[in-house]
Amino acid sequence: MNVELLVNQLVIGITIGSYLALIALGYTMVYGILELINFAHGDIFAFGFLFSLTVLQFLNLEYPLSVPQIISILGPVMVLTMLAAGLLNVFIDRVAYRPLRNAPRLAPLITAVGASFALENLFAIWKGPSQIFYPPYVPRVDILREWLGIDTIIGFSTTDLMLLIVTIPLMILLSVFVRRTKLGKAMRATAQDREAAAMMGINVERVIMSTFFIGGALAGAAGMVFGLYLNTGRYLMGFEAGLMAFTAAVLGGIGNIAGAVLGGYFIGIFKALSDLYLPSEWTRAVVFAILVLVLVFRPAGLLGQATQEKV
Amino acid sequence: MAHNGTREHMLELRNVHSYYGAIHALKGISLTVDRGEIVTLIGSNGAGKTTTIRTISGILHPREGQVILEGRDISRTPAYDIVKLGVAQSPEGRRIFPRLTVLENLEMGAYTRNDPQGIAEDLERVFELFPRLKERRNQQGGTLSGGEQQMLAIGRALMARPKLLLLDEPSMGLAPVLVETIFETIVEINEQGTTILLVEQNALMALEVAHRGYVLQTGQIVLEGAAKDLAASEMVRKAYLGEE
Ligand SMILES: Nc1ncnc2c1ncn2[C@@H]1O[C@H](COP(=O)(O)OP(=O)(O)OP(=O)(O)O)[C@@H](O)[C@H]1O
Ligand SMILES: [Mg+2]
Numbered sequence: 073m074n075v076e077l078l079v080n081q082l083v084i085g086i087t088i089g090s091y092l093a094l095i096a097l098g099y100t101m102v103y104g105i106l107e108l109i110n111f112a113h114g115d116i117f118a119f120g121f122l123f124s125l126t127v128l129q130f131l132n133l134e135y136p137l138s139v140p141q142i143i144s145i146l147g148p149v150m151v152l153t154m155l156a157a158g159l160l161n162v163f164i165d166r167v168a169y170r171p172l173r174n175a176p177r178l179a180p181l182i183t184a185v186g187a188s189f190a191l192e193n194l195f196a197i198w199k200g201p202s203q204i205f206y207p208p209y210v211p212r213v214d215i216l217r218e219w220l221g222i223d224t225i226i227g228f229s230t231t232d233l234m235l236l237i238v239t240i241p242l243m244i245l246l247s248v249f250v251r252r253t254k255l256g257k258a259m260r261a262t263a264q265d266r267e268a269a270a271m272m273g274i275n276v277e278r279v280i281m282s283t284f285f286i287g288g289a290l291a292g293a294a295g296m297v298f299g300l301y302l303n304t305g306r307y308l309m310g311f312e313a314g315l316m317a318f319t320a321a322v323l324g325g326i327g328n329i330a331g332a333v334l335g336g337y338f339i340g341i342f343k344a345l346s347d348l349y350l351p352s353e354w355t356r357a358v359v360f361a362i363l364v365l366v367l368v369f370r371p372a373g374l375l376g377q378a379t380q381e382k383v
Numbered sequence: 384m385a386h387n388g389t390r391e392h393m394l395e396l397r398n399v400h401s402y403y404g405a406i407h408a409l410k411g412i413s414l415t416v417d418r419g420e421i422v423t424l425i426g427s428n429g430a431g432k433t434t435t436i437r438t439i440s441g442i443l444h445p446r447e448g449q450v451i452l453e454g455r456d457i458s459r460t461p462a463y464d465i466v467k468l469g470v471a472q473s474p475e476g477r478r479i480f481p482r483l484t485v486l487e488n489l490e491m492g493a494y495t496r497n498d499p500q501g502i503a504e505d506l507e508r509v510f511e512l513f514p515r516l517k518e519r520r521n522q523q524g525g526t527l528s529g530g531e532q533q534m535l536a537i538g539r540a541l542m543a544r545p546k547l548l549l550l551d552e553p554s555m556g557l558a559p560v561l562v563e564t565i566f567e568t569i570v571e572i573n574e575q576g577t578t579i580l581l582v583e584q585n586a587l588m589a590l591e592v593a594h595r596g597y598v599l600q601t602g603q604i605v606l607e608g609a610a611k612d613l614a615a616s617e618m619v620r621k622a623y624l625g626e627e
Contacts, residue, residue: 254494261480261491267442268478273466273495273543 114314120295157292
């Protein structure tokens with residue numbers, strides 16, 4: 073076993089894990105409050121990809137961009153994408169889930185699948201059904217080999233760095249938000265006891281709306297970063313990413329924010345390692361196998377709390 | 384208790400009917416609570432005490448009749464706005480947020496407020512009333528004992544600095560010594576200026592601290608009056624004070 077090769081796959085795993093974690097957070101936050109699996113969440117990720125691409129194409133830029141351009145152009149486009157993705161997620165909640173707030177749990181699950189199909193078809197109309205090219209606005213330079221002159225097979229490029237620079241601070245920001253701010257605490261309170269939250273004067277519907285917005289914004293950011301990183305996507309890309317991110321959320325313990333991040337990295341690394349030994353068509357099978365194993369042997373996930381309410 | 388005829392009641396229920404789906408839980412409740420009073424609502428299991436509290440606080444809306452707070456009809460007002468109007472509660476079963484710390488639970492009680500100074504003062508006051516909570520302020524709510532959770536539920540409601548405090552069975556599941564303490568605290572809170580509507584199984588204790596009371600039976604008020612008179616009434620003594 074070659075150590076450098078292993079480290080190389082680990083780097084890939086951490087990069088993939090970073091955007092998966094960002095998507096997984098949206099699944100877990102919505103589940104935490106509504107016990108609803110937002111099947112359309114993966115499609116919000118795809119929306120982030122498509123929307124940011126459309127804006128960038130409209131700006132008609134020459135790529136690759138310089139560092140000041142990356143900050144002054146890609147930065148605001150990312151903010152805009154997050155805003156749009158957040159609003160789209162709020163809209164989906166309004167249309168597909170909110171009217172069913174007090175219906176049996178199966179009902180919003182069905183509308184979730186419906187919302188996902190609807191989005192995917194809209195995406196196919198928007199950008200066509202074939203593979204979509206996302207221009208390499210961020211130049212890809214191999215940092216270790218080209219800049220530092222280290223002779224290694226470990227690849228760590230500027231696009232890897234970009235991905236980490238965007239995703240990790242977002243995760244830290246979310247964690248601080250949820251732990252420290254008034255709205256963040258209200259979200260946790262609402263997730264733990266919706267009715268008691270209302271008794272505290274918390275407007276539960278507004279908290280739910282904020283949750284959808286934040287989860288959507290994170291997925292939107294992940295979609296844009298994914299485009300800049302891989303330079304390719306497809307209208308159905310949300311399905312696969314969503315499946316992996318959902319598995320990450322379940323693996324970490326659905327409803328648990330730290331668990332979603334941990335699960336994201338776990339799945340990312342797992343995928344990178346599986347790519348080393350198995351053809352990449354197997355990734356989906358491997359991820360599904362993990363999902364099934366977790367659900368059977370550890371349904372509460374790695375960090376999931378056993379529901380321990382005092383009577 | 385001074386009854387000022389020209390002033391409106393702090394709270395008034397007029398012929399309130401509440402339902403759970405098809406179940407007719409409150410069948411025309413009328414009651415009043417005046418500023419500065421402790422009013423108790425007693426009755427056996429399933430009489431509708433908790434339902435009355437839930438209807439006042441907007442968790443449940445009456446299908447018929449009105450809930451009037453300081454002259455304003457709040458029958459259709461959402462629960463979170465009713466808290467803003469000055470009604471807070473310690474609910475049945477305590478409903479502590481198990482994975483928020485004691486301090487965060489108390490902060491949630493003050494959710495509708497925007498006066499950090501006043502919130503800090505009330506936090507001190509709650510810690511004075513319940514020193515145990517101060518010791519445990521960084522502990523998760525779910526890890527507190529039952530009695531401590533009850534203190535937290537009352538303290539959390541006080542953090543809203545309510546005009547009207549609704550207490551649903553604050554003595555439930557507590558050791559007798561602690562029941563004494565809780566009732567003493569209720570009187571203390573009332574003396575500091577908070578009006579209280581107290582629901583209790585422990586009718587004897589409730590009637591001791593209350594000014595007036597209502598007896599509820601299967602969704603209807605069957606008896607009302609000064610707490611002393613109720614405690615002396617034959618019906619209450621038989622039904623709720625366990626006398627033959
Ligand atoms: N969520 C509910 N769904 C259906 N029926 C309910 C519900 N909650 C209460 N009830 C019914 O409404 C009636 C009044 O219940 P309520 O909880 O108000 O009684 P209570 O006086 O508080 O009793 P206890 O002393 O046992 O707490 C009961 O018959 C009860 O079965
Ligand atoms: Mg009750």
